[in-house]
Amino acid sequence: MQNSSRMTVEDLKVKLLEAYSASNLNNISLILINLYRNRQFSVLRKIADIISNIVNIEITDHGKGFSKFLMLYHPDRAENHINEINRLARENNLDGLLGYSHILMLDSIDEIANALDGYEDIDYSPVYEWDFEEEGFTIIDEKQRSEKLKTSKIACNFYDAFRYRIYGDPETEFPSYYLEDIDEFELSSSCINDLEGVTYCIHAVSMDLSDNLISDLSLLSGLTGLEELNLSENRIELIDPLSNLTNLKRLYLSDNLIKDISSLLDFEKLEYVDLAGNNISKDQISQLIDSGVDVNI
Structure with a gap:
């Protein structure tokens, strides 16, 4: 059987x-x-x-x-x-x-x-190629997208980056409240320097914002349903705005400018944190480990 x-x-x-x-x-x-x-x-x-x-x-x-x-x-x-x-x-x-x-x-x-x-x-005839371009949107593979964004070095906000990721064109109409329907976001390597639009993601459970230009996390404070958040390789110094995200289980903060992680000690559901590439005191790291969190340094 x-x-x-x-x-x-x-x-x-x-x-x-x-x-x-x-x-x-x-x-x-x-x-x-x-x-x-x-x-x-x-x-x-x-x-x-x-x-x-x-x-x-x-x-x-x-x-x-x-x-x-x-x-x-x-x-x-x-x-x-x-x-x-x-x-x-x-x-x-x-x-x-x-x-x-x-x-x-x-x-x-x-x-x-x-x-x-x-x-x-x-005519809805499919096109079986990655480099499809028609009427303002493009479907390209992840490597091409990342290279294109990094080459252009045009910083954008969260909302425009999402439209680009989906349609290949940040000008394509996409009502911001549609973001409420989505629970998982993958916007790594998108040249995001402003989180405008992220507040609509009220049902987000997982969000990957790694390899961007983000420094201000204040607009994330209302996304209390987040369980996994990747902010690695950004320009973050202060993580205090994350203190409201009490449902976080996995948090990735490597390669930033973070010195103080005391706010993480109150996260009862936190299981794993990646802090590699930051300048954090051994005492704070020890406190986090003692609280039962698996820490990568």
Whole structure:
């Protein structure tokens, strides 16, 4: 019986790894973005219905909720999805893998979009390349994006960086309140020097803001649902604004300008902190370790 379950896990793993390839996510994202840009919200709702047995996405008449699609199927997420699928397969976790299987229901998303009621005569033909450019947005791989941002050295705020990460164009319309729908943000290496817009991320659980130009953390103080926060490789001196984030479990602060970490001693749920590359006293580090936190220095 165990061998049969294992075979099922292996079969599902193979299908999921293929489905979550960068090229397939690129295909799905492109079609979804085109539907959104052409205001085909009824079609997006019906696609959401197709996968509703596994994942819940609610699309309003004005398109709110669309960001959840992108957080599931944006090509930037390919590596994370693949790593998690491999981990679940190693643990023989069939239920966990089934949680990723919604993508298999979109195997022919171009045909689905054409067949759904409310579909208009718009060409949604997928383009199976990373360097796709059309009507103001670009889908490029992470290395290209990072190099482009670092080369340009144009600093931006959190909101514009998010729009660039999703659409390849910070001018693309994306109502700021849509950020309320998202619980995981990955905006490393985005030249962010201002956290304007981050206050809308009221349901954020995980946020990666590493390798940016951030110095002021005050706008993060209201994101009390955060459990994991990566602020490594920034320009941070003071972390006092994080004192309200009492649900934090993992905090990455390496390679900053931090000298005082006394505010972290009150974090009852904190499990791990990376403080490498800062100038922090041994006494404060010892106090943090004594409180039961795993500290990397």
